[in-house]
Amino acid sequence: MxxxxxxxxxxxxxxxxxxxxxxxxxxxxxxxxxxxxxxxxxxxxxxxxxxxxxxxxxxxxxxxxxxxxxxxxxxxxxxxxxxxxxxxxxxxxxxxxxxxxxxxxxxxxxxxxxxxxxxxxxxxxxxxxxxxxxxxxxxxxxxxxxxxxxxxxxxxxxxxxxxxxxxxxxxxxxxxxxxxxxxxxxxxxQVPAAGTDPNSVQDWWNGLTDEQQRRMILNHPDQIGNLDGIPATGRDQANRINLQRSKDTLQRQLDALGPEPDMFSGGADSNGIPVKNSHYDDWKKQHDDLVDQMNGINAIEKRLNTPVDDAHPPTFLLGFDNAGHGHAIVAVNNPDTATNVSTYVPGTGARLGSISGDIDRSDAMVASANAANRKAGDFTTTTSSITWVGYDAPQNLVPQAADDTYAKNAEDKLHGFEVGLHATHQGNIANNTILGHSYGTTTIGYTMKDKGLPVDNVVLIASPGAGVDTARDLHIDPSHVYAAQSQADMIGMAGAVDPGGLADNFWDNLKGEYGFGDDDHHLIHGRQTTVPEFGANVLPTDPNAGHSDYWNNGSPTLAAMGQVIAGR
Missing domain, CATH: 1.20.1260 (Ferritin)
Structure with a gap:
């Protein structure tokens, strides 16, 4: 033409x-x-x-x-x-x-x-x-x-x-x-139902003219934006509509709450203790939840609207809703055209309101992968890092983070998303990595164990256990499984609660007392991923790094993540 x-x-x-x-x-x-x-x-x-x-x-x-x-x-x-x-x-x-x-x-x-x-x-x-x-x-x-x-x-x-x-x-x-x-x-x-095989969704989408695709985006943004198998540009356009609609709705809900009520009613009980206003706690919870989600929306908008330069690649909103604590999937660079693609799954506390720091981590991983490529003399390879807050993550350490139900409930969603990345990619993805932090590694582990994931590498950072005893149980070549955990990271104190893990820990401790222990250890969701028995490649860490410090500037773990993502 x-x-x-x-x-x-x-x-x-x-x-x-x-x-x-x-x-x-x-x-x-x-x-x-x-x-x-x-x-x-x-x-x-x-x-x-x-x-x-x-x-x-x-x-x-x-x-x-x-x-x-x-x-x-x-x-x-x-x-x-x-x-x-x-x-x-x-x-x-x-x-x-x-x-x-x-x-x-x-x-x-x-x-x-x-x-x-x-x-x-x-x-x-x-x-x-x-x-x-x-x-x-x-x-x-x-x-x-x-x-x-x-x-x-x-x-x-x-x-x-x-x-x-x-x-x-x-x-x-x-x-x-x-x-x-x-x-x-x-x-x-008709928009395919949620959960439809992403390859079938892609075939359906390609069967539409561009004008029909535009109508689908405008008329059904909530369905199109979160449907695996729709290309990144289409999902992004739909989710920007969803983002603005949710922002308007949240603002109306905040306005309807009215001003903050007095914490106390003005009276006192028989002991002279001020009586709390019964309406205050309800108002406070609703207000804080709405503000938390609004903060997440503002953070996403800010990143989407940041002028593109070397330090700030273009971003694409691949998923969004404000159900529950809210969900969002944000890609740094277009995953459909990037040479290498990485999906980052955050852990406990992940939600719409906390996504700003997670997007920063995706920016850091893209920069790290670029640095690895430049060091190898490669100035053309592109990398996309996706922050995947597409599941209901536990929001506290006890009791939620000790419960594997959150990981099990995420399996279909994470599997569908990863299959969708291959369905929409222009050609084959050269190097596809799934990377998790904390409970995010548990979510990844359960998905890989039960459903498998079409990835080349898996990276487990500060894992409380990936739900498996060995790297080979992830149904991937163990030589492509990587793990990192600093000796200062308190996640290592998340002791086992299952009988098998408790018995293994007791036996290892007993062997240690007699000088032939091997430091094998089980955490709350399985064997520690950095012990030799697990079988992963152990990435370097700052020995003083805390649980959330692996993405700090100068972190040896961040540099290693970039090398894995870049296939270096």
């Missing part, structure tokens, strides 16, 4: 053809009705019996089914032509808009897409000092419009070719084929 072809294209013939097929479908439908009334019904109510009558009834019913199937196929061709006209018209409108804006800004667009302008400040037609930036924007918009037209052309051509084949070989007369074709056409207008 080129500029002139799209600009000059007339879609009247498509509309005319669509109208003709509508007319044909109506006339054909009337013919089917007449056939039903004049032939089928009469035969069924006749008194004709016998072998010949049976054969005739069967053949006539078959013919009736074939006529009905043909009517359905004719109607589906009309729908395809409508979608074609709509898709091409939208692409053409976007192209014309870009060309009109170029003319208004003093830019000249050549037929091959080249853009020139008057660069003389003393000239009456001087395009201005911002011309280079304007030209880049126009060039991008023209390219997007041509790509949109190409996509519409491929999509509609495939659909029409299918119906042409059905008509030429008579498969379109099969009622099962017509029913399946109708279901497929209807499915294009």
């Amino acid at each position: 080129d500029i002139k072809t799209l600009h000059d294209a007339g879609f009247g013939n498509l509309t005319t053809a669509k109208t003709a097929f509508d007319t044909l479908a109506t006339a054909f439908g009337q013919h089917v009705e007449n056939w039903q009334h004049d032939v089928v019904d009469r035969l069924n109510h006749s008194e004709w019996t016998g072998t010949a009558a049976g054969h005739a009834t069967t053949r006539i019913q078959t013919l009736h089914d074939e006529l009905h199937a043909a009517q359905q196929e004719i109607g589906l061709i009309s729908r395809a032509l409508h979608d074609a006209a709509e898709g091409f018209a939208a692409a053409q409108a976007h192209l014309i808009s870009a060309l009109d804006d170029a003319k208004a800004q003093g830019l000249t667009v050549a037929p091959d897409g080249g853009i020139t302008w008057d660069n003389d400040p003393n000239s009456l037609t001087f395009a201005g000092h911002g011309a280079p930036e304007h030209a880049k924007d126009i060039r991008d918009r023209i390219s997007a419009a041509l790509t949109e037209a190409d996509h519409a052309d491929r999509t509609i051509s495939k659909r029409l070719a299918h119906f042409t084949t059905n008509a030429s070989n008579a498969t379109g007369l099969d009622s099962t084929v017509a029913t399946n074709d109708t279901a497929a056409a209807n499915a294009l207008e």
